[in-house]
Amino acid sequence: MDKKMCNINKNFDSEPGESTELEEAELNNRIFSVESDDELPVLAQNDQENPVIWLNDEDLDLETVNINSFFHRVDSDQIIYQTKKKRLKMIGKYVMGDLLGEGSYGKVKEMLDSETLCRHAVKILKKHKLRRIPNGEQNVQREIKLLRTLRHKNVIKLVDVFYNEEKQKMYLIMEFCVGSLQGMLESTPTKKFPLFQAHGYFLQLIDGLEYLHSKGIIHKDIKPGNLLLTLEGNLKISDLGVAEALDLFAADDTCYTSQGSPAFQPPEIANGLEAFSGFKVDIWSSGVTLYNITTGKYPFEGDNVYRLFENIGKGDFTVPEDIDCTLQNLINGMLRKDPGDRFSIKQIRQHDWCIRKPSKCGQAVPIPPLRGDEFHSITVLPYLMEHYYECQGSDDGEYEYYTERQLNEERRKSERPHHQLYEKSAHNNGRAHVSSQSTKRRWPKPISCISVNKFPGCKQS
Amino acid sequence: MVTYQPDNSYYKKLSILGECCNGLAIVYLAKHVPSQKLVALKKFNMDKAKHANLIQQEVILTRQLQHSNILPYFVSYVIDQEVCVISPLMEFGSCRDLLNTHFIEGLPESAIAIIIKDVLEGLDYIHKKGFIHRALRASHILISQTGHVCLSGLRYSCPIIYNGKWQKQIHSFPESTMENLNWLGPEVLEQNLQGYNEKSDIYSIGVVLCELANGTEPFAGMPITLMLIEKVRGAAPQLLDSATIPIEENDEINGYTLNQANRRFSEGLHQIAALCLQREPSHRPSASQLLTHSYMKVHRRGLSLPHLLKPAIPLSDKVAYNPDEVADLETIQRLNDLEISSYEWNF
Known part of the structure; x- marks a missing residue:
């Protein structure tokens, strides 16, 4: 199914290959030409092997010209990357860490409270990005x-809010989370959780949802x-x-708008009803979520949003055969086409599947590692180390340089788990050199050897 | 056996012993009128309490635990906006008080040995009951007139048993633990998926040993973020003596006193501290294993603790009676609590 249709949040979903902007932020890569050898003498060792041949268009004869001289071959040794220093950045009393995820509104980074040492996540919202999203601001x-x-225990807590008028940015500091259910699902081949695990999450979802509804809040975008x-x-x-927060004096939970993710929308919205029950929208999306995390599939699919809505509008779906009948019954109850027939939270709570805890069989899906770190360690530490241990050094050595070849070797090595991330010596004097033995650093993975800026038109918003 | 009534009128405040929990509570020296016994009366001002549930947890848990090395609460009651807790008077105060007043460079080793053994007995009990203390520090170690050592500060503790199961790892990191950060083990501060367990208390025991021996806790006065990376990198705090204080070329001992540079702690104490302060939690011994360490047996004979703590003198009503002070403080408090601002109506 099209990812866009499930409106999958990139937040916290750590897929090593996909986070392109991260690398762009961490890495300014350059290709040093032959002339640059006075800057870095180490680089120009095997240039003589591939002398550049200039060709006139008229002489162009592909059969006689060595393809290597036509496309200038660059040895992996000659591609130089430059690390950006992990410079300490503070927002209020919070120290900024690495990227955790990204959404359409901006980035989510880690932050450390420098007074309590408590980890947090910060949603960084850029005004200009928000303007591009309907109703963004x-x-x-x-x-x-x-x-x-x-x-509430099952609703994310907002810790602090900062505005930076100059940079047109807004910082929402939240409780720290290590991952989303979506990210965990994507990390497994079956795209689903074992029943006992799904059960635990579903009950917590219902707890949180009940609280939100008790406060008159309709989430409208429940999904993994x-x-x-x-x-x-x-x-x-x-x-x-x-x-949407219902008016305190509202007679019922009638809503008129919805902006949630298409695949999780109920028939009344897919059919374009003007007014509908808000609470039942959340019940439906929770039902789709339950379906999704227990089967690895979606109850309704479609090649595009119209087809999808057409299918949802009909309200016909099947639950895979291998799902036990109490769970089938619960899913069917939550995905009733008529909102009036759809289960209420109370009915869900009292449902047999919720009351009975499935036995613990099979391995629980773990939280996938973040950039190779299975423990999700504080990413602020390198910035602090840089700040405390290396700022006493001289001003040159601003950057570290390393080559594509080293990177490749590093990548091969990093296949094996590494535990000594923090062993980096406090007296690291060889910073300015291309040091081949600096195995202790975690290299960020580059996307290509040439710095490619994003194509502005191609970005999913 | 004296029964302590949950009623303010039975206790007569004599003087103020100190503040605790960042000014959230005041500890008074009080006299239980019917029995004429001295007690400590701790008053929490719930209006100021950001984490009211912590106080509730402290009271409930302390009432549940029954061990001679854990400070008992006789009774607790609510009066106006305050929660009062009556506990036995620990006449020597906390080890922090002793360090501040008479032992700026640290306690004598023989005293440390006695104190730490009792602390470990209490801690072992806490661990076996399924709790992690998480706030071991000199200010939470109290000593009575007779030299009896009690552990307090259960406000920060957390249960190891969750959902009826003994957890292998704990992940919770309370924001309220700010004052205890210097004592916490690196794995607690790291807040990653590895989590921590009761072995983190053992790291804190190591830090407490350094605190008692050196006079100040390791990492004191350091930016808290630097403390974090130092611990994560595995920098182990040390007992300061002639073996560990580096002597510079011109015989300078930067920042240390001559006494600290010349003294020598026993090999056993160094060993215990090093065992506790290992970076890897699973390498640290448990509280019960530490109690079987040969060092714990050697020092039992010899001078008693009150003797070793001279010139510090235990509190008594003669030393401490100061009703004026109590009256003054109460007036000041009442004035502070007055809200000068007028009511605002917000339609």
Whole structure:
């Protein structure tokens, strides 16, 4: 199924190959030409082997010309990367760390409270990016307002908000989470959880949802990508960007708008009803979520949004045969086409599948590693080390240089687990050199040897 | 056996012993009027408490634990906006008080040996009951007139048993633990998926040993973020004596006193501290294993703790009676609590 249609959040979903902007941020790669050998004498060793041949268009005869001289061959030794220094950056009392994920609104980075040493995540919102999203700015303001009033074990906590008028940025500091259910699902071949694990998450989702509804809040975008996990394994409903708070004096939970992800929308929205019950929208999406995390599939699919909505609108779906009948019954109850027939939270809670805990069989899906780090260690540490141990050094040696070949070797090595990330010596004097034995550093993985800026038109918004 | 009533009128405040929990609570020296016994009365101002549940947890847990090396609470009660807790008076105060007043360069080793053994007995009990203390520090180690050592500060503890199961790892990192950060093990501070367990308390025991021996805890005065990376990198705190203080060329001992540079702690104490302060939690011995260490047996004979703590003198009503002070403080407090700002109506 098209990823866009599930509106999969890139937040916290660590796929090593895909986070292109990260590498761009961490790495300014350059190709040094032959002339640059006065800068870095080490580089120009085997240039003589491939002298550059200039060709006139008229002489062009592919059969006689060595292809290697036509495409200038660059040895992996000659591709030089330059690391960006991990310079300490502070927002208020918080120290900025590495990227955790990315959404359409901006980035999510890690942050460390320099007073309590508590880890946090920060959502960095850029004004110009928000303007490109329909209702972007309004959604954020609403999210902040909502989150401030909420306090529940299964709802993400907003810790702090900072504005930077100059940079046109907004920082939402949240509880730290290590990953989303979506990221975990994607890391498994079957794209689903064993039943006992799914059961645990589903109950927490229902707890959180019940709380939100009790506060008159309709989330409207429940999906695995918006369900995050803390280090302790607690589920947190996050991203209240499109949530709606019912008026205190509203007669019922009638809603008129929805901006959630298409694959998780109920028939009443797919059919374009003007008004619908808000609570039942969340029940439906929770049902799709339950279907998804237990089967690895989606109840409704479609080649495009129209087909998808057509299918959802009909309300016909099948639950795979191998799903036991109590769970089938629960899913069917949550995915009733008529919102009036659809289960309420109370009915879900009292359902046999919720009451009975499935036996623990099979391996629980672990949280996938973040850039090779299975423990999800504090990414702020290298910045702090840089700040405390290396700032006393001289001004040159601003950057470290390393070559594509070293990178490749490093990549091969990093296939094996590495535990000594922090062993880096406090007196690292060889910074300015291309040091071939600096195995202790984790190289960021580059996408290509040439720095390619993003193509502005191709970005998923 | 004296029964302590949950009623303010039975206790007469004599003087202030100190503040605790960042000014959240005040500890008074009080007299239980019916029995004429001295007690410690701790008053939590719940209006100031950001984490009210922590105080609740402390009271409940302390009442559950029954061990001679854990400070008991006789009774607790609520009066106005305050929670009062009555506990036995620990006449020598906390080890932090002793370090501040009479032992700026650290306690004598024989005293440390006695104290740490009792602390380990209490800690072993806490661990066996399924809790991690998480706030071991000199200010949470109290000593009575007779030299009896008690552990307090259970406010920061956490259960190891969750959902009926003994957890292999704990991940919770309370934001309220700010004052204890210097004592926490690196794995607690790291807050990663590896988590921590009761062995983190053993690291804190190592830090407490350094604190008792050196007079200040390791990493004191250092930026908290630097402390973090130092610990994560495995920098082990040390006992300061002639074996560990580096002597510069011109006989300078930077920042240390002559006494510190010349003294010599026994090999056993160095060994225990090093065992506790290992970076890898699984390498650290458990509390019960530490109790079987040969060092713990050697020092049992010899001078008693009160003797070793001279010139410090235990509190008594003669030394400490100061009703004026109590009256003053209460007036100041009442004034502080007055809200000068007028009510705002917000429609």
